[in-house]
Amino acid sequence: MSEIFLHHFDLSPFAEKARLMLGFKGLPWRSVEIPIVMPKPDLTVLTGGYRKTPVLQIGADIYCDTRLIALELERRCPNPTLFPDGSEGLALALAAWSDRAFFEPGAGLAMGTNRQGLPKAVIDDRKAFFNFMDFERLEADLPHLATQLRAHADLVDRQLADDRPYLLGVRPSLVDIHAYFPLWMARANVAAAPALLAPFTRLAPWEARVRRFGHGARTSAAAAEAHAAAQQAVAAPGGGVDADDPLGLAAGEPVVVTPDDYGRVPVRGELVTLTRREIALRRHDPAVGTVVVHFPRTGYRVERHGA
Template identity: 35%
Template sequence: MTNVILHQYAGSPFSEKIRCLLGYKEQAYQTVEIPVIMPKPDLMALTGGYRKTPVLQHGADIYCDSGIICRFLDGVFPDKPIYPQEQIAGLTAAVHWTDTFLFKVSVAVAFQPRAMVANDLFSDPAVAEAFMKDRAELSKGSTELGMDLSVAEPHWLQHMKRVEAQLSSAKFLGGESPTILDFSTYHCCWFVYKNDVLKSDLDELPALAQWMQRMAAFGHGEPTTISGDAAVEIALNSQPAATPVTSETSEPRFAIGDTVEVLPIDYGFQPTRGALLLASMNELIVQRTDPRAGDVAVHFPRLGFRVAAIS
């Protein structure tokens, strides 16, 4: 078994994308339930700054962002591949739009006032206040998370109708079998329609509702929970598999070995600092040494991240 550890929480849509993929790939894996809001000390020991959810760990290799996590999982569990090469440019663009713009739209739709009554997160005012404060911190300096419902709702409905039309003639968005676009679209739909108040909107979208059932039927694989501390210990007792690669670079401003910081370009601007190991078309890797986790290689997707000098 390839021992992967998913750092996640139950209500996280991007975690659902990964759980669903691990279900499709029929894999056993370990999970760490991480806090929904900061602080996340065990996660920080592994990532060195990146705070979003989910993160995947394989020994001392730490994968930040569902984009690189899905690529890694598809590589180590190659049965039922989800990145058909003959569609790769269009697919990558569609997935990026879905994980950024459509996700932002889905957040506004899922958190609309009529849906809040059925949202457990907001039943305790103190918890709700702490959550809102944390998410304000997450989106500090960014305009990428907030959208008015009056803008979001029509965009959501238009896309759901397009998805309905496409799924009326195919089992999956990828055709006969799912591609990464199915998993990206699914987590946005899951986030909106898991709310009982919004679920009835699916009555108008029967092909989409059936596709959601097909995606849900993949299950979540076989997860076993471990503590955050145990996961940090696993990193400490492992060596990163990633090694420096000088043969290709998507970052002409930096050389392999330079100390840099890597951070998302949309929101959650907490950087991870370390020595650049790889800057390829698909991936960035930095190596860092943590007092608790030891030497770790932290992986990011190239798309949606930037490399900067440490000021």
């Protein structure tokens, strides 16, 4: 397998999710630091516009979104599995909880508590990006956001009530990583987090177990190395287009793919894969050659380009 590049920055909670997956599987990877705010030209030349953090690259294949990053790491490196005891559907479905319901109050608390100390460029970027955050009343909303963070933390604590080591029982899984990363973000960025989370006594020992997944073997890389790796590689064969797909698109058609939540930057390309699990587009840029950009099916809108 070609080298794994993770395009990310250290403070990113979704990148922490991906780093823990890499650690869980004990993989070596190259770390490409990307800017915290737009523009991110070294990233978007690979993705065709997708700007969220993180993005995983293996040769000329570019994987957007941690939901697909989990599936792809599992496909390429099945052991140890992120989905023990038949937990794949449950673990993937839980992203709808962790990435939205649990993440959003933590992100609001982080932004609302630290707004004064953050550079204007970061505030302006996230105002435009996080469409779920009401920046006009963020400070006034802090108590409500604290209640939401605690209500979700309580769900995790309750799941650990019988002193099981991991959320699904004795075996660690992607479910642990999903539930962990919003807490990691809150503890790192919200001064009140330790007090807010103190009543949940089972969390800290479980969080310590998840932290022991580690981050794998990380070595840093310049963006130019990642671009050269894309230039030199040929993308993996696509998964084809499902004949029964309700959109009625055909392989090779020009399409546009857009996240359906926030950061709705469209990516254009030629359709390579359209299944119930994945969307992939081929695109070309002289700086990186021909690449295939992959997205999960959940949470992304696909349309015929020019339709």
